[in-house]
Amino acid sequence: MSLRTPETIIETQAVTKRFSGSRGLFRPATFVSAVNAVSLKIRRGETFSIVGESGCGKSTLARLLVRLLHPSEGAVLYQGTDISSLSETDMRRLRKDLQFVFQDPFSSLNPRMTVGALIEEPMKVHTSLSRPERRQNVAELLRKVGLRPAFSNRYPHEFSGGQRQRIGIARALASGPKVIVGDEPVSALDVSVQAQVINLLEDLKAEFDLTLVLIAHDLAVIRHMSDRIAVMYLGEVVELAPNEALYNEPLHPYTQALMQAIPIASPHGRSMDAALTGDVPSPLAPPAGCRFHPRCPHASSLCSTEKPELTETGTDRMIACHHWEKFAGNAQTHLREPPRSANAEKRFTLFRERCQQQEPTTADNP
Numbered sequence: 001m002s003l004r005t006p007e008t009i010i011e012t013q014a015v016t017k018r019f020s021g022s023r024g025l026f027r028p029a030t031f032v033s034a035v036n037a038v039s040l041k042i043r044r045g046e047t048f049s050i051v052g053e054s055g056c057g058k059s060t061l062a063r064l065l066v067r068l069l070h071p072s073e074g075a076v077l078y079q080g081t082d083i084s085s086l087s088e089t090d091m092r093r094l095r096k097d098l099q100f101v102f103q104d105p106f107s108s109l110n111p112r113m114t115v116g117a118l119i120e121e122p123m124k125v126h127t128s129l130s131r132p133e134r135r136q137n138v139a140e141l142l143r144k145v146g147l148r149p150a151f152s153n154r155y156p157h158e159f160s161g162g163q164r165q166r167i168g169i170a171r172a173l174a175s176g177p178k179v180i181v182g183d184e185p186v187s188a189l190d191v192s193v194q195a196q197v198i199n200l201l202e203d204l205k206a207e208f209d210l211t212l213v214l215i216a217h218d219l220a221v222i223r224h225m226s227d228r229i230a231v232m233y234l235g236e237v238v239e240l241a242p243n244e245a246l247y248n249e250p251l252h253p254y255t256q257a258l259m260q261a262i263p264i265a266s267p268h269g270r271s272m273d274a275a276l277t278g279d280v281p282s283p284l285a286p287p288a289g290c291r292f293h294p295r296c297p298h299a300s301s302l303c304s305t306e307k308p309e310l311t312e313t314g315t316d317r318m319i320a321c322h323h324w325e326k327f328a329g330n331a332q333t334h335l336r337e338p339p340r341s342a343n344a345e346k347r348f349t350l351f352r353e354r355c356q357q358q359e360p361t362t363a364d365n366p
């Protein structure tokens with residue numbers, strides 16, 4: 001195939017994934033388009049993040065990238081090879097390059113295998129290393145992910161959530177991959193542990209020269225480690241931009257709403273407003289035109305009839321919106337003071353009054 005560019009490691013070409021929906025004796029079969037004609041190019045060595053609300057299709061897209069799922073239409077190219085049409089035998093040869101870290105570290109590890117056996121397994125399948133060499137590599141990988149080699153004889157249930165995710169990462173590294181796709185790899189962990197695992201992934205990326213693809217529903221989680229970010233809504237990419245550009249000036253109204261939803265660690269800087277109104281429409285019957293138009297505060301009549309294509313804006317970013325140029329230069333981000341609703345103002349006043357009432361008087365202080 002000649003579609004590969006020198007810096008592209010994974011490319012999706014109008015990739016679509018449909019799942020069959022409800023089916024009954026007197027009802028026609030229905031289909032849900034979890035991913036709809038997504039075209040992306042992921043560059044070698046970058047950290048590429050995909051964000052969006054639950055149900056937007058980001059996890060399905062992640063599985064398509066490493067062929068844990070087959071696309072219904074379109075193609076997924078890894079280093080120029082269309083992996084969506086490869087035989088299972090040919091795919092097995094490429095499998096060692098494309099590894100996946102699951103969201104739930106507990107259910108992704110076989111509880112009957114020791115940690116050592118879990119990490120050794122990909123080496124048995126993908127390498128010709130001898131048993132002592134594999135054992136040595138297991139010890140080395142455990143050290144790399146911040147665990148003691150002596151832990152290799154223990155079972156997954158003996159570890160905390162953060163440690164289990166480290167084991168999952170060590171297992172993903174065991175085959176010597178070029179790409180690791182993490183499906184919400186830290187969302188099941190405590191906030192303090194999330195930072196440790198994110199830092200670990202960053203360190204390992206540099207050390208092993210990896211390309212990372214991270215899936216997240218929270219823009220705050222991937223903020224500091226992404227090179228580029230794709231924002232998905234209802235199965236489609238609506239904005240794709242470099243990290244700084246996206247956080248400093250989100251252009252798509254949906255990205256702006258996601259930014260507004262990021263909590264700010266200050267009672268005065270936090271928006272209590274609902275960033276988005278209305279529910280996500282059913283993917284069984286997505287709206288015509290722009291899929292975001294029923295919830296978009298800027299929707300025009302054009303938006304409800306004509307679908308905006310994902311197009312280049314000329315600054316290494318792409319956007320699918322008819323009116324994005326109107327928002328350029330005056331986008332509101334969470335970094336600025338978010339607007340407060342009247343109710344939020346009342347709550348803050350009440351809170352301040354209560355605090356004043358509870359302030360200790362001099363009589364309380366001996």
Ligand code: SF4
Pocket residue numbers: 252253254290291292293296297298299300303308320321322323324
């Ligand atoms: Fe909103 Fe219209 Fe842009 Fe869609 S195309 S995001 S409805 S302004």
